[in-house]
Amino acid sequence: MNNNDYIIRPETPNDYREVENLAREAFWNLSKPGCFEHYFIHIMREHEDFIPQLDYVIEVGGKIIGSVMYCKSMLRDEHGNVKDIVTMGPLCVLPEYQRKGYGKALLEHTFKIAAEMGYDTVINFGNPDNYVARGYKSCRRYNVCFEGDLYPAALLVKVLREDALDGRKWFYCPSDVDAPCDDEEAVEKFDALFPPKVKGWQPSQEEFYIHSHSVINRE
Numbered sequence: 001m002n003n004n005d006y007i008i009r010p011e012t013p014n015d016y017r018e019v020e021n022l023a024r025e026a027f028w029n030l031s032k033p034g035c036f037e038h039y040f041i042h043i044m045r046e047h048e049d050f051i052p053q054l055d056y057v058i059e060v061g062g063k064i065i066g067s068v069m070y071c072k073s074m075l076r077d078e079h080g081n082v083k084d085i086v087t088m089g090p091l092c093v094l095p096e097y098q099r100k101g102y103g104k105a106l107l108e109h110t111f112k113i114a115a116e117m118g119y120d121t122v123i124n125f126g127n128p129d130n131y132v133a134r135g136y137k138s139c140r141r142y143n144v145c146f147e148g149d150l151y152p153a154a155l156l157v158k159v160l161r162e163d164a165l166d167g168r169k170w171f172y173c174p175s176d177v178d179a180p181c182d183d184e185e186a187v188e189k190f191d192a193l194f195p196p197k198v199k200g201w202q203p204s205q206e207e208f209y210i211h212s213h214s215v216i217n218r219e
């Protein structure tokens with residue numbers, strides 16, 4: 001990859017099915033047999049928390065090889081004060097283009113736009129390996145947790161301004177945008193619109209289980 005071999009541009013309605021298919025290719029069998037992320041993208045675009053200004057694709061040779069989306073979410077402190085932030089994801093790159101810097105380019109491009117829009121904090125739930133090099137830190141470092149003082153290992157925070165978070169305890173209040181993805185029948189029905197693909201087990205599913213069930217107990 002070099003700076004001239006790709007284009008980053010907003011997603012358009014003509015891209016929708018291609019982007020859903022690329023998400024399916026990227027996430028297939030990654031965290032469970034099959035995947036739901038193509039359905040997630042499909043319903044996310046219609047949700048009130050979706051942020052169209054941060055919906056970008058990356059193209060190489062006229063082909064879309066990566067995509068990133070964001071939605072609105074909030075932090076709430078112990079006194080009920082609320083701060084608007086963004087949640088990043090899904091982020092995906094076609095398997096044959098992964099680990100070449102395209103995901104990094106998509107993130108850096110959209111972080112800049114998010115900052116210009118006035119946001120100073122990005123959160124996502126994911127494998128830390130993919131994000132620490134982008135400046136993400138554990139939620140524990142910024143005192144950001146779920147209700148019940150839970151600091152998941154996979155809850156990652158990227159500040160777009162050094163003074164974004166002042167050390168007070170914040171509770172992360174995600175959007176309910178992904179709630180329909182629990183409906184396995186709806187996911188299956190949507191998946192049937194795509195070319196057949198074999199579901200199966202791979203080690204990344206255990207890795208996902210470990211990351212998504214781990215919490216950080218101490219600083």
Ligand SMILES: CC(C)(COP(=O)(O)OP(=O)(O)OC[C@H]1O[C@@H](n2cnc3c(N)ncnc32)[C@H](O)[C@@H]1OP(=O)(O)O)[C@@H](O)C(=O)NCCC(=O)NCCS
Nearest residue numbers: 026091092093098099100101102103104126127129130133
């Ligand atoms: C995760 C994903 C979006 C990253 O995009 P990418 O284009 O492959 O990643 P990049 O080449 O831009 O690398 C991003 C960072 O990942 C890390 N990384 C790269 N290769 C890695 C490897 N083999 N193991 C661990 N970390 C690695 C590096 O920290 C890299 O940062 P650096 O360039 O500063 O070193 C992409 O691999 C993907 O679509 N994976 C499947 C779907 C997925 O897991 N999405 C994220 C959900 S949490």
